[in-house]
Amino acid sequence: VASVPATVARPRRRRAALSERRLAAVMLAPALIVIAIVAAYPIGYAVWLSLNEYSVRVPGLSRFAGLKNYREALGSPEFWDAFRTTFFFTGVSVALELVIGIGMALAMHEAFKGRALLRTTVLVPWAILTVVTAMTWRTIFEPDLGFMNSMLRALHLPGADVVWLGQSGYAMAVMIFADVWKTAPFMGLLILAGLQVIPEDVYDAAKVDGATAWQRFRRVTLPLLVPAILVALIFRTLDALRVFDLPFVLTKGANGTNTLSLEAQQVLTADRVIGLGSALSILTFITIMVVSFLYIRFVGGNIRALAEDR
């Protein structure tokens, strides 16, 4: 920069830029301070707790433990079970939500009579609290008196004797089902927002060129929808990775539904082993951070590239 002969205009612009930067810093400061208080401090404190041991026997007794809690967490089969369970749940439910969400978005985007009603109805599951959803599904999947088994029995369909929440595999299936039921509409809504910004003339052009409905979807809609889909995926993946309420209500973690958050809560709140529990929380946090980082690194780059292509 120094070698470039300075023009008259340049320093002035730089000064303007600097003061603008200073202004930005000043404007950002309050927000950063708030973030430091509400996010950085608790996270830092949790890290500190995870490096210590707090006695469950002697009041007020604690000692520095270094990475002992982390070694214990990473060496426990419970942690790795929960790790696998969490990723399996996330992978399957987010994939299903994506497919169903795209379907919902396309349906809601079409102009037809009662569209407003459909858009509202579809959002009902999303509007219900997850805990309430989970309790409802738990009642529905109760073994003898639950709606599901009664219905299967009345229709003479197989599965009427299945103890849905009392068996590995089925319990996870119910948990995924409940999650998809609740959050597919959210996915649908985010993707619908993406659909609505695709200009009509692109389709008109495609039609003029003689593209079929499938070709229009495959070659026009889908590529232009990618940014919206990616945003929806990031949201849902991070959400699913920290799932707590569903397994807590449905199974309390029994039958292969113990997730990372549930395991951390059990050790931290029920067992009151604060050091180990904090280490588990931090490990969950790191796991989710890594996944978000990967998303932003690979997928976020795509969004930018796509935006520039346009």
Added chain:
Amino acid sequence: MKSSRGPGVLLAIAAATLVAACGGDGGDGGGAKTLAPGDAENAKGEVAWCIGKDTTGAFAEVVKMHNAQNPDVQAKLIELPTSADEQRTQQIQRLRAKSAECDVLGIDTIWTAEYASQDWVYDVSDVIADRKDEFIGSTVDSAKFEDKYWAIPFNTNAGFLYYRKDEVSTAPTTWEQVYTEAKSKDGVVYQGARYEGLTVNFLELLYSAGGKVLSDDGKSVAIDSPEAKKVLKFMVDGRKDGAVPKAVATYMEEESRRAFESGKATFMRNWPYAYALGNESPIKGKFAIATLPGYGGKPASGVIGGYNLAISAYSDNAEGALEFVNFVTQPEPQKIMASKASLPPTVSATYEDPAVKKAMPFALELRKAVAQAQPRPISPVYTQISEAIYKNVYSALTGQASADSAVTKMANQIDKALQTF
């Protein structure tokens, strides 16, 4: 309503004159704070009672009764959630913050060791020494940790065997008979979900078989025994050969009760609360209850439940709190608890009261069941011990592990829990 505080108060006064020397010292030099019987003497001020949700209105009635008879001390009720886990979480949050909001804490018997070891509650050994004879012995033991007493027994509980009179002529006296009959009839239901209730159901069998969880000093694990393996195998086989419906793997108290009431089971293990409700259900008059059966030729030994009243170490009015606790553990308030809320009394004499007998026609059997019941392992890490039990019992029941390997794993996990810092 006539006041019947008589004997307890007289004793308290008598003892107070004797032990007047040791008052409620602050206990600042470490260790727990203590309360003596006489401390309730000139109590005044306000007292807050934090206990699980008052679903029947019985707690409020007792508070009202207390306030009318003791104008100097005015109590108020602070209702905590219905679930025991939530109550504990709520209380611990307050205790860790050294909050003076709660003076009297309603604590599940299994929390005693934890609260005591953290110095969260007053040592009331002197009060207990004074009033011991009023209570059923096992209920007093349920408030004990390391040879000291940390709460006054408030209500208690013990499991019962419910059976269908129209399907079974007499109550079986051994678990083996229960399972055999259940197999040819509609089965036996119990609390088989993966939670605290499964620990209780397993321990009832284990205790009856003569097994135990911890060594007598509570310092080492003793569950890796032939008794534990035999009992667990018995439970697993029961599920395999159809004596126990598969659905039991999701049953807690309410699910078992609903299954039994809808006529889907011949036998049910449950707490006494299901009796009154059963008499409002389709099986009204068709069922009866009996004390728990024995196992392996040995007599039954149940597991004691219930809530005791502890005084928060952070209370501003421990004297008033003691006065209130003494009041609600007298026969008259106990009677209200029993008849209105189906909470089994800890005061022995209450069971002979006509009103109690009317509400609980099985009152005398219940008292016997409570008297022979044993506590769950007494340890500050009880939660972890119980988890090790129910998780492994559950994996054996659902066929994910053999009974033998489940017991070994259980023992290892309990051993690890005992070594928690």
